[in-house]
Amino acid sequence: MRRTLLAAMLLALLPLLPARAQPVLNVYNWTDYIAPEVLERFQRETGIRVRYDVFDSLETLEGKLSAGRSGYDVIVPTAEPTFARLLRAGALLPLDRDRIPNWRHLDPALMQRIAKVDPENRHGVIYLWGTVGLGIRPDRVRALAPDAPLDSLDLLFRPEHAERLAGCGIAVMDSAMDVLPSVLHWLGRDPDSADSADLRAAEQALLAIRPHLRAIPGSGALVDMLATGELCVAFTFSGDVIQAAARARQAGRGVEVAYVAGPHLWFDVLAIPADAPNPEAAHRFIDFVLQPEVMAAITTHTRYPSAVPAARPLVAEHVREDPNVYPPPAALEGAFVAGTLPIAAERARARLWSRFRAGR
Template sequence: MLLRAALAALFVSSAIVHGAHAQEKVLNVYNWTDYIDPAALERFKKETGIEVHYDVYDSLETLEGKMLAGHSGYDVIVPTAEPTFSRLIAAGALQPLDRGKIPAMAGEDPALLKRVETSDPGNKYGAIYLWGTIGLGEVASKIKPLMADAPLDSWDLLLKPENAKKLAPCGITMMDSATDVIPSVLKYLHHDPASTDPKDLADVEKTLMAIRPYIRTFASGGAIEALAAGQTCLVMSYSGDVIQASARAAEAKRDAVTYVAPKEFTQLWFDMLAVPKDAPHAALAMQFINFILQPGTIAGVTNTVHYPNAVPASRDKVDPAVRDDPNVYPDAAALGRSFTVAAVKEAAVRARTRMWAKFKAGH
C-alpha cells in the first residue's frame, strides 16, 4: 500500500510538472496564410523558450467554424473585425484580453482602435494586428492595349460592364469574399454599405451579374500569384496582397503590378489578435500578443507582408519604401474617403450568401 501510494504521488507530481512545463513551453497560433514575419516567431522562441505551433487558414469561414465548434486547441487567432471577430464576441467564443499583461497595446493608435469599436466596444476582446484597404490590383501594360482610356483610378474600371468586357481577354479576378465585395458595391451604388434592404441587394446583384461573364476566376490568397505571374490583369483584392504581388513581379522581371485605392472610396478592414475562450495557454497568449505589438516586432511584420500596423512608434523601423507608400499607409485624405463595414443581422447574411452563390455560379 505504501509503495502504491508513493507511486501514485510520484505520478501526480510528474503530471503537475509536465502540465506546467507544457503551459510554459507551447503556444498554438492560427493565422492567415503568408501573414507573419518568420523571424518574429524565431525570436519569440529564443527570448522566451516557448515553442510556437503555427497553423494557417485561407478563409474566415474556416476560422469561424473551428472557433464555434470549440476546443480548437488554439491560443491566438487573427479574425477580421467584420464579420468574424464581432460574431465570435457575440457567440461568447473569445475571452477578454488581460490588458495588464499586454502593456504594448497602449501604444496602438487610438483613432484606429476607435474605428474597431463598432465591432468590439471598449476594445475588450482584441488588439489590432494589421489593417488595410480593399481596392484594385492592375497590370497597366496589359490593360492599356485593350482600353487606352481605361479609368485606372476608379471602381468604374471593374464595375462598369462595358469596361469589364474590354478587359476580359487579359483576365479579371474577383476576390472570393461576399463579406468584402458586397459592402463596396453597395457604396459604389450610393447605398449604405450596411444596408439590409432587399431592393439595395437586388441592385448589387444586378451590377455584379452584369460583369459576371467577364470574370475569369475567383480567388483569395491565390490572387497574389496570378497577378505576379501575369495570368490576370485586374483584381479586386486586399492592398497588401497586391503590393506583395507587385514585389514578386518585379523580382521575376515581369510586367509591373500596381495597387490602386479608387478615388471614390475604399473599404477599411482590421485583422485582430484575439484569444479563444477555451485557449489552453491563455497567459502565454497574452505574452505573445504583447511581443507582437512591440514596435520592432510589428515593424518586421509590416516589412514582410506589406500591410500597415497600428503602432505609430514602429513607423521609423518600417522600410522607407513601405512606410512612404500611400497604398500601404493611406494619407489623411484617403482615410477620410474610407469606410468600415458593420455587422448585419443573420437574415441579411443569409440573403447575401445566397446572392453571392448565384453570382459565382453565373445564373
C-alpha cells in the same frame, strides 16, 4: 551515506522520468501575414513553440471557430463582421491588460475605430489594417481598354470594361464579406444595407461581370496570379496587391502591378478564443507582437500598416514611403468601415454570393 545513495538513485532515474512538455502556442492567421523571423524570435526568447496554421477567407475562419474546440490560442479575425460576431457569440476571452504592457504603443484613435464593436477594447487589439481595391497591370489594361479609368472601381464593375479585359484575366476574391460592401457603395447604396432591393442590385452588378471573370480565388492564390501576370485586374486587399507587385519586380519578367484604393477600410484584430488551450502563451504573444520593432518587421514583410505609430520609423523605407501602404489622411476621408449585419441579412448575402460564384 543514505542521502548519498538516495541522490545517486534519483540521478539514475532521471532519464526514465517524463520530460516537461514544451509549451505550445497555436496561432490561426491569414496566409503570408507575418514575418517568419518574428515567429523564430518569439520561440527563441520565450521557449514557446509555435504551431502556425493559415486561412485565406473569413468564412474559413468562422467555420473553424463555430465548430467549437478549435484548439487555437490566437486568431486574427477582421473587426467587422467576424470579430463582432464572435464577440456576440461569447467565443472570445477578455484580455488581461496587465499581461500586455506593450498595449501602451497602440494608437488610441485607431483603437477607437473598433471600440464600437468591442467596448473599451476588452477582447482584441488591432494587428494590421488596410483597404480593399484593385490590383491592375496598367500596360495590359491600356492596351485592351485605352479609355477605361485606371483610378476607379468602374474599371472592374462596369461590364463594358470587364468584357474588354477578360482576355488578360480578371478576378474577384472569394469573400462576400469583403466584396459586397464595396459593390453596394459603388452603386450608391449603404454598404451595410439589408434591403432586398439593394442586394438584388448588388447581385445584378456582380452577375453582369461574372462571365468575364477568370477566377474567384482565395486571397493567397490571387497574389500569385497577379505576381505572375496571369491577371491584369483583381479585386482584393491592398497588401495582397503590394506583395504581388514586390514579387513581380523580384521575378524580373516585366510584370508591373499597381494598386487602386477603394473606399472600404478594414482592421484585423488579435484575439484569444474563449476555449484557448494556452491563454497565458497567447497573452505573451500579443504583448510580443506589439513591440514597435516587431510590428515594423511585420509591416515590412506584409506591406500592411499597424496600429503602433512608433513602428513606422522602423519600417523599411520603400514600404514606409509607399502611399498604398500608409494612405495619406485625405485618402481616408471618404472611407467606410463595414458594419455588423443582422443574421437574416448575413444569410441573404451568403445565398447571393453562392449564386454569383455559380454564375446564375
